[in-house]
Amino acid sequence: MKFGSLVALDGVDVSVKKGEILGMIGPNGSGKTTLFNVISGVFAPSSGEVLYKGRPITGMRPHAICRAGIARTFQVVQPFSRMTMMENVLVAAMHGGGLGMIEGRHKAEEILRLVGLGEKMHLTPGAVTTADRRRLELARALATDPEVVILDEIMAGLTPSEMQDALGLLKEVNRKGITIFMVEHIMKAVMTLCHRIIVLNYGRKISEGSPEQVAADPEVIRAYLGERYA
């Protein structure tokens, strides 16, 4: 993926296995969000391919990729501000999940309860905490009835106890058979949750493996802490 002459992603080859929780880490500017944007159709890659269940989805528009089963959240939350939490999730359930108004409402309510927003469904996103807005992002993604969710720093800015809740929630989502591909800076979250981790630096994949393998990889330590510590 290039922006002008800047190569944001260079020969990155990633595969996500059905049912797993795959984590992606890397220093700022290493291309994590760009990779998510390429997968979810926000950017069309300048070269390369995105395959989903063996079929190319490269260059498909985001709504089509969402309907195909890949939902995502944004690092900077993007709620529909003048709509209630219920309506936020309803949009996703109807348009992404292909439901009608009535089934959509049932689905939205179920998802809101799942993420712990059951009591707040009639508030607008402006009236709740950051943590709740992040839950809303997740709820909107889940309402589209996805097989894969791509989570871009869903835990950023949460307090330790909110993070514990989020960890439990993501485990539960995964238990329901939903594959998770997440970017996260909070190492504790990544280490406890992810089955496998890939590491990006300057647009290249520099490491891949179990959390323990990746944490011990000299390449990774060099990328984060510099030559001296490797």
Added chain:
Amino acid sequence: MRLSATKVRWISLGLIGLAALAPLVMTGYWLRLVTFIFMWIALAGSINLLTGYTGYLDFGHVAFFGVGAYTTGILMVKLDFPFLLAMLGGAGLSTLLAVILGIPTLRLRGAYFAIAMLAFSEALKQATLEFEWLTGGGNGLTLPIYTNYPFFYYSMFAAALLTLALTHWFERSKFGYGLMAIREAELAAEVSGVDTVKCKLIAFALSALTAGFVGGIYAYWMTFLSAADCFSVLITVRMIIMTFLGGAGTLLGPVIGAAFLATVEEILWAEFKYTYLVIVGIVVVFVVLVVPQGIVGLFRERIRTAL
């Protein structure tokens, strides 16, 4: 006081019934005034379908009104079409233009879309002046005279009801929720499965269709068309002011905004012939500053629970 849904329904039906019977008692000045108010309700409602629900501010919306008016006129004068058919032709052409135009311009956001549309409506005005053999150019276009004023009253009334029916559908349909999501955060809507291109195009097309209808009725009512009047940017500005005054993205906003502004203008015009525009300006600024959500915003909670 809280209004129940059934009460609101009865009040609305009552008002519609009253309006339907009004020409029995109204004539001359009053009939004309109320016909104009319905025209502005329909026009404000038309731009509300696009701007109120998708957030795309259209500074050239008068183009669809003008195309509706001129197409109706040309079909009637040059090809001897009956009015109804000519008007449908005008509205159809407006809709088609919106679809063709929307494909490139609806990719633009914010001011860029507004500017592109403004340029488009001005270009149409010049084209109308240029193609004299078709449009009469600077001399204008004169239509066959028809003085059945209750007919125009009912036509404008029907156009207003049509836009309100469409708005009502926007308010409570899957499609409408998709539009509102686009207005609030377009990228988030897209990744939540909303086919933003298709939704925006449909909203734009419906908004052009209703403006085209009004243009067609206006043409036959006024019996004389000039490019300066039919493509006047002031018409667009009034549509926008009325919509925001009443409350953009609401069912009743355009109705209240149009009725309020048209009435205030009428009263002021009678009392202060030379300064009324200044006073209208002050009223608009005051309302925008005090109630940025529009007049409907004042009553939002009550209306929301009722509807």
